[in-house]
Amino acid sequence: MLQLPVYLDNNATTPLDPRVLETMLPYFTQHFGNASSRHHAYGWAAEAAVDLAREQVAALIGADPKEIIFTSGATEADNLALKGVFEMYADKGNHIITTEIEHKAILDTCRHLEKLGASVTYLKVNHEGMIDLKELESAITAKTILVAVMYANNEIGSINPIREISAVAKRHGVLMMSDITQAAGKIPVNVNKDGIDLAAFSAHKLYGPKGIGALYVRRKSPRVKVTAQMDGGGHERGMRSGTLNVPAIAGFGKACELALQEMEEEGKRLAAMRDKLENALLQLEETYVNGSRTHRLPHVSNISFRYVEGEALLMGFGKEVALSSGSACTSASPEPSYVLKALGLGDDLAHSSLRFGLGRFTTEEEIDYTINAVTATVNRLREISPLWEMFKEGVDMNAIEWSHH
């Protein structure tokens, strides 16, 4: 039996894998010790769990366990990377290069740093969500300390050519940071092959618990340091103080181990279902895929259904399918998704978009159900859309005569 609503919002968060839950449970009540307690068995058990998890997390991205700093999630890791580098490398410069379509955890942190004297370049992206490498190179100055480009985008799933981007940064002696939140555990990420010096991610995007994540900080060639943003007991090599959340860390480790084992097969399975869903929905007229279809995460599809509004669509199948939209119909002049706008989408298509994010537990049956539910709602809303009627009658949308009001 299908459990409704079908969950297709796996870019927002993923359900905890039951195997992860099982790993976590003993660390709540039985092995509840503080991982910093060096003098008794409770502490040792907790420390052993953290050590194992650190190895598992590191292994997922080809890092050394010593290079993993546990944080409360990707937001904190993004903050620590940007603010920590800005403070630590103040002698070298104050210039950061990033892109327009980063997550708010990067963009708002950059805005904050601008108030503290940072100069930030926000690179534009093309219609597929890709930056221009030449533009990146010419943006680099003697004052540039960091290039921060996300591995994969959370709204459209586009994958950036991180190796080529980091090569440019390296050529100019600039540190390379990547928000790998959406990519880690979904596609191969290897900090050494990819030339990444700092990387931020969260457990809950890869079937682990919420409220735990990590910042990878390179220790060799170059040795990277970040100024702590949370001072205290000197945990995590002094870069992030605070008693470690042992059950969550154990779960994060297990989630990374499972992701590494299952990534390849899972990616193929999800890509096939995603393509089925996408191709079926593209049968509807005036329906467009947003972002790259080739350099894209296997489980993501962002589609605009012209002449119907995204939030109305979500309401239409709210009890049937759980999704998210690039629309925001919440004020008199609602701004649709800045990511879709950055791709060059007009307001009409940006407001008509839905993001489909498949996950480990998505079934073929759910995909079939979703195809029907979305198709029916799009058709129903188009029947009551004045824009659809005008389109069907061949009215030039740019020449519509609006009533004065």
Added chain:
Amino acid sequence: MSYAERVLEYYNNPRNAGTLDKSSQHVGTGLVHVSEYVDVVRFQVEVNPVTHVIRDARFKTFGCGSAIACSSIVTEWIKGKTIEEAFRLDHMEIVEALSLPPSKIHSAILTEDAVRAAINDYRVKNGMEPAEEEYEEPADYYDERD
């Protein structure tokens, strides 16, 4: 997203969605929008030329569920009203009837605009002066987005 049951009711079973013959002498049409491609409402009334009573009303709306619900509920209300009565429709009545949150008040305002535009289209078509709106200070209906 938490919508009042009433919004969902009208959204799921929209009353009077559709099209009246725009070219008819008895039909007034209003087409309004918040900004291009964001909340577009087309509202139509068919009026008895002798009594000026609204015989029929139809809408088509592009917008979120609240926008659709606002248009639909008003088609029910104004049938049987004279065009003068219908013109005095206040968006706050819609807001209350559907328990709209502040962030959705613009949908009710747009519906009010659409109704008035449709009535004035009918009036002008039939040689009457367009009715004047009494000016009200617009409510502060901006809110934060997540």
